[in-house]
Amino acid sequence: MAHDFSGKVALVTGAGGGIGRSTAEAFAAAGAKVVVGDVSVKGGEETVALITAKGGTASFVRCDVSQDADVQAIVDHAVKTYGALDIAVNNAGVDPEVAPEAQWKLEDFDRIHAINTRGVFLCMKAEIAAMQGKGGAIVNVGSFASVAGVVNKPAYTASKHAVLGMTRAAALQYARAGIRINAVCPGGVKTAILVDNVGTSAEAAAAVGAAHPAGRAAEPEDIAEAILWLASPVSGFVIGHGLVIDGGLSAQ
Numbered sequence: 746m747a748h749d750f751s752g753k754v755a756l757v758t759g760a761g762g763g764i765g766r767s768t769a770e771a772f773a774a775a776g777a778k779v780v781v782g783d784v785s786v787k788g789g790e791e792t793v794a795l796i797t798a799k800g801g802t803a804s805f806v807r808c809d810v811s812q813d814a815d816v817q818a819i820v821d822h823a824v825k826t827y828g829a830l831d832i833a834v835n836n837a838g839v840d841p842e843v844a845p846e847a848q849w850k851l852e853d854f855d856r857i858h859a860i861n862t863r864g865v866f867l868c869m870k871a872e873i874a875a876m877q878g879k880g881g882a883i884v885n886v887g888s889f890a891s892v893a894g895v896v897n898k899p900a901y902t903a904s905k906h907a908v909l910g911m912t913r914a915a916a917l918q919y920a921r922a923g924i925r926i927n928a929v930c931p932g933g934v935k936t937a938i939l940v941d942n943v944g945t946s947a948e949a950a951a952a953v954g955a956a957h958p959a960g961r962a963a964e965p966e967d968i969a970e971a972i973l974w975l976a977s978p979v980s981g982f983v984i985g986h987g988l989v990i991d992g993g994l995s996a997q
């Protein structure tokens with residue numbers, strides 16, 4: 746459905762590509778002023794250029810979500826530049842881990858948790874503070890790995906279970922304050938992360954598609970659509986939910 750986010754300010758982390766870019770573009774197309782955060786300056790600036798070329802409003806702030814000062818700075822930017830923070834999508838994440846159990850590395854575990862887990866924690870902390878007294882909506886990007894174990898991915902699976910856990914805990918705490926907090930839990934999505942994991946071959950892409958009952962992996966737009974729905978008033982009674990969008994993967 747067509748959403749109207751006119752007059753709203755939306756922050757999207759990890760918006761330099763993939764799901765985050767698609768989400769930032771969708772919010773801007775629906776009238777929101779969008780703050781694009783990413784560690785990649787190139788990716789973030791490209792997203793802003795894509796939005797402004799279509800007449801939308803957006804600005805980029807380089808932000809490593811694992812760093813408290815970066816996170817506070819991007820939230821401050823939203824409030825100072827556009828007057829408020831109404832919507833936040835905590836999407837930045839990494840998924841580098843494809844080693845068999847015996848080769849799991851502690852530094853990979855720590856890096857994954859610094860970005861996927863601590864990043865969401867730091868972002869929610871700063872965003873909720875900015876939304877206090879006014880209300881707002883937060884959508885965290887979890888994963889199929891928030892609701893199931895994924896082979897060779899213990900740290901990623903733990904981090905995405907943590908994202909759903911933090912979503913539920915914070916949602917309960919702030920429901921009466923008018924801050925709605927939910928998560929999306931995607932299956933395979935055609936982005937850089939998926940390519941990093943399975944490679945670029947046609948066979949690999951076909952195998953990922955075949956693993957999903959839908960017969961395909963998701964497009965980033967499939968996930969962006971659900972994020973906009975969770976951020977909009979039409980989902981006003983949805984609180985602390987992890988919306989699985991996985992082409993039927995977890996229904997098997």
Ligand SMILES: NC(=O)c1ccc[n+]([C@@H]2O[C@H](COP(=O)([O-])OP(=O)(O)OC[C@H]3O[C@@H](n4cnc5c(N)ncnc54)[C@H](O)[C@@H]3O)[C@@H](O)[C@H]2O)c1
Pocket residue numbers: 758759760761762763764765782783784785788808809810811836837838839840860864886887888889930931932933934935936937938939
């Ligand atoms: N693609 C999939 O199959 C899939 C499935 C389930 C969940 N997810 C989740 O979706 C989210 C987005 O991933 P994507 O698939 O769009 O991949 P992507 O690699 O295209 O996008 C991730 C973005 O996050 C940015 N980023 C990485 N570390 C960061 C940090 N420390 N601070 C800020 N930005 C950072 C990257 O530069 C990149 O632009 C992630 O949380 C990922 O775990 C992806």
